Amino acid sequence: MPELPEVETVRRGLAPSMEGAVIERLQLNRPDLRFPFPAGLQARVEGKTIASLGRRAKYLLIELDDGAVIVSHLGMSGSFRIEDDVPGIFHHPRGKDEKHDHVVFHLRTPEGARRVLYNDPRRFGFLDFIAPGDRDAYPAFAGLGPEPTGNSLRADYLAERFAGKAQPLKSALLDQKVIAGLGNIYVCEALWRSHLSPERKAGTLVTPEGRPRTELELLTQSIREVIADAIAAGGSSLKDYRQADGSLGYFQHSFSVYGREGEMCRTQDCGCTIGRIVQAGRSTFYCAACQR
Structure with a gap:
């Protein structure tokens, strides 16, 4: 989709x-x-x-x-x-x-x-x-969260939504009431960029005082950047997607984890391979070595 x-x-x-x-x-x-x-x-x-x-x-x-x-x-x-x-x-x-x-x-x-x-x-x-x-x-x-573009998505906002949550980070990010329009592909990519495991509990990115930890600051930045990069590349040409002029999107050539199960992780000096798990019926691609 x-x-x-x-x-x-x-x-x-x-x-x-x-x-x-x-x-x-x-x-x-x-x-x-x-x-x-x-x-x-x-x-x-x-x-x-x-x-x-x-x-x-x-x-x-x-x-x-x-x-x-x-x-x-x-x-x-x-x-x-x-x-x-x-x-x-x-x-x-x-x-x-x-x-x-x-x-x-x-x-x-x-x-x-x-x-x-x-x-x-x-x-x-x-x-x-x-x-x-x-x-x-x-x-x-009704109830849609902020857009993951520009500065409308902030780490302190995510800290409010994640505080005390044992929900896996991947699931929390896919909740449209938390972030509007963020989907499976770009969640996988943003989590890899920020070196965070999709299985990590969302609440662990928030301090006891309710402030965003450094990891959550990096995740917020990674979400904004991966969306901006994908828009600049014209999106991802998966299955039937085309741009309005009939041409393909090319961000899929920049995927670091999505769809790359069994391939080498692109993190420098990692040396491990990308794995795949299923969360809530959807494929999650990540590097278990880099993403903690």
């Missing part, structure tokens, strides 16, 4: 083509994806201008000029691509089987007509609608 860096990469790829465009027609080629499309969706959005493209955790937000928001989740195999009648930077060839083009945004822009297509072979993604003024009450956003 695409994680936060992949969704952020898609947002950045779509924004130049979609922001400021008028939705002349919303073409729905089937009645549903993972869920049925909201009743009257087309009438609610056609004729509206796209004010901006945003993101919350792993959700793409198409924000309209009347305050409404179209919410998109890519699921396991969803992707957007841009088609333009005028050759140029936003003109890209088809990269998917068009029988899976389930949603088409027909846009009017100063440069001419443009289509943005949502393709989803497995149909685990969805499209939803938030009426003007209802964004804060949207169920998927």
